[in-house]
Amino acid sequence: MSVAVDRATGGNRLSLLLALAGLTAVAALAANAAGARLGLAALIGGLGGFALYHASFGFTAAWRRIVTERRGQGLRAQFLLILLTAAVSFPLIAWGRDVGLPTGGFVFPFGLAAALGAFLFGLGMQLGGGCGSGTLFTVGGGSTRMAITLAAFVAGSLAATAHLHLWGRLPSLPAVSIVREFGPVGAYALTAVLLGLLALWTIRIEKRAHGSLAEPRQTASLLRGPWSPLLGALAIALVGIATFLVLGRPWGITSAFALWGAKIAHGLGVPVAEWPYWRGQVSAIEATVFRDATSVMNFGIIAGAMLAASAAGKFAPVLSLSRRDVATAIAGGLLMGYGARLSYGCNIGAYLGGIVSGSLHGWLWLVFGFAGSLVGTRLRLRLGMG
Numbered sequence: 001m002s003v004a005v006d007r008a009t010g011g012n013r014l015s016l017l018l019a020l021a022g023l024t025a026v027a028a029l030a031a032n033a034a035g036a037r038l039g040l041a042a043l044i045g046g047l048g049g050f051a052l053y054h055a056s057f058g059f060t061a062a063w064r065r066i067v068t069e070r071r072g073q074g075l076r077a078q079f080l081l082i083l084l085t086a087a088v089s090f091p092l093i094a095w096g097r098d099v100g101l102p103t104g105g106f107v108f109p110f111g112l113a114a115a116l117g118a119f120l121f122g123l124g125m126q127l128g129g130g131c132g133s134g135t136l137f138t139v140g141g142g143s144t145r146m147a148i149t150l151a152a153f154v155a156g157s158l159a160a161t162a163h164l165h166l167w168g169r170l171p172s173l174p175a176v177s178i179v180r181e182f183g184p185v186g187a188y189a190l191t192a193v194l195l196g197l198l199a200l201w202t203i204r205i206e207k208r209a210h211g212s213l214a215e216p217r218q219t220a221s222l223l224r225g226p227w228s229p230l231l232g233a234l235a236i237a238l239v240g241i242a243t244f245l246v247l248g249r250p251w252g253i254t255s256a257f258a259l260w261g262a263k264i265a266h267g268l269g270v271p272v273a274e275w276p277y278w279r280g281q282v283s284a285i286e287a288t289v290f291r292d293a294t295s296v297m298n299f300g301i302i303a304g305a306m307l308a309a310s311a312a313g314k315f316a317p318v319l320s321l322s323r324r325d326v327a328t329a330i331a332g333g334l335l336m337g338y339g340a341r342l343s344y345g346c347n348i349g350a351y352l353g354g355i356v357s358g359s360l361h362g363w364l365w366l367v368f369g370f371a372g373s374l375v376g377t378r379l380r381l382r383l384g385m386g
Contacts, residue, residue: 016310019140023303026296033290040246041293045300048239048251052137052301053308054225055232059131059347063122063373068381070209072202073216077229078352079195084237085356086191089244090184093358096248103248105179105357108344110364111172117342118350118365120335122372125347126380128153128332132253132346135333136298140305142317148329149336150257156337157254158261161277167342179358187358194363224312240356247293250353254340256294259284261337324383343368 023046031039051057062074089105096103108114125131128149130138135153138146178187206213219228227235243251262272262285273282289295309315321329336346343365344350351369354362380386 012310012313012315015142015306015315019303019307019310023300023307026290026299026303029288029290030296033288034293037246038290038293038296041243042296042300044239044242044246045297046304046307047242047300048133048236048297049137049140049301049304049306050308051227051232051235051239051304052133053141053305054312055227055229055235057229057232057236058134058137059351060125060129060134060373063370064126064377064380066202066205067374067377070205071214072199072206073214073229075202076199077233079199080230081233081237081240082352082355083192083195084233085240085244085352086188086358088241089250089356090179090188090358092244093179094184101245101248103244105177105359106250106252106344106349106353106362107175107177107357107359108354108361109172109175110361112170113167114172114343114361115364115368117167117339117344118368119372119375120339121343121346122339122369122374123376123379124156124332124335124337124339124372126332126373126376127328128336129329131348132257132336132340133301133348135336136253136301137305140302141309142306142315144317144319145321145325145329148321148326149333152330152333153254153337153340154257154261154264154333156334156339157258157341158265158272158337159334160338160341161258161262161272162275164341165276173360173364176360177358178360184358191355191358225308226312240352243297250349250357251297252294252345252349252353253298254337254346254349256292256298257337258341259292259295260289263289324385328383328385339372 023042027039027042030042057077059078062078065071066075092101092103093105128135130146130149135146135150139150178190182190203213216230217226217228219231220226240251262278265272266285272278273285278285284292306315340346344361345353350365351362354365
């Protein structure tokens, strides 16, 4: 027993050092390739991975729990995250340029292709076991199954870029910004009311099913975790706000997956640069990946989650996977990758990023993404995945 404990302790110390070295290397390479701003973005990503892991802050499980267990604590934590981030992002989008902080939001049209994409993503994240950020932080935490999901996510993202110009021909609603329509104060008030109503809905469901709300998990240790949902929401809001301040736009995840796929395909001789989606981005395909801010933040998330898992003594990859695990990981990753490109991103870039930008498309993504998640949850149960 003591030998096994010593090996586990030694392994986590090694992974801790590797995670620190990895995060430092990513920040240094990004700063060398594109300046201090991207080096800082890598460190922000590291904080994101650390917080996501310790708070177990996944959108996937929270959406599933309200359906299967009638528990809404995870959803309410998401709503708090949105409100905290929007309190800073809305004024920045409206007035940032006036104070030397030019800031743009993700404001996109939403149509049939985006609705289908959000639905596919919601379905895929339940099969795959995580959303965009969830896939990254669980990979960093040592999940071999989620490494398969990530590889399929990249493949699905690349496949979607081959067809996106065709999907773009379908009808869509125009882009709408409530920050532009109502100003940052009015937009924030409207957002708070809508999220408050949704929170009350989750409370009603939970109390009707259980008689009372579940006691929230308390923070045990800042360094070793686990964290409370409140601390998780605060920390991840800080990541989102810092991204606005440093990069001048919302936090995103999945555009990098498409780029990674394009780089791999390009290296294998596939003429992706001739595809309409990539014609204006040939330089990005040919340049170092450390010049891409989203990629740099994603690498930071993986390293930050590995750091958190190692600090908690839980970094222990498992290599044995069942056929069902592999099959659902691949299916979920492909669906998420393809769906994310159709619908402007994942839970971070489209849902969170859209709403904290004041964009109507973020709310519509939530509706269709949740519908897909509902179907995916039912399918999980039929497959015996819980």
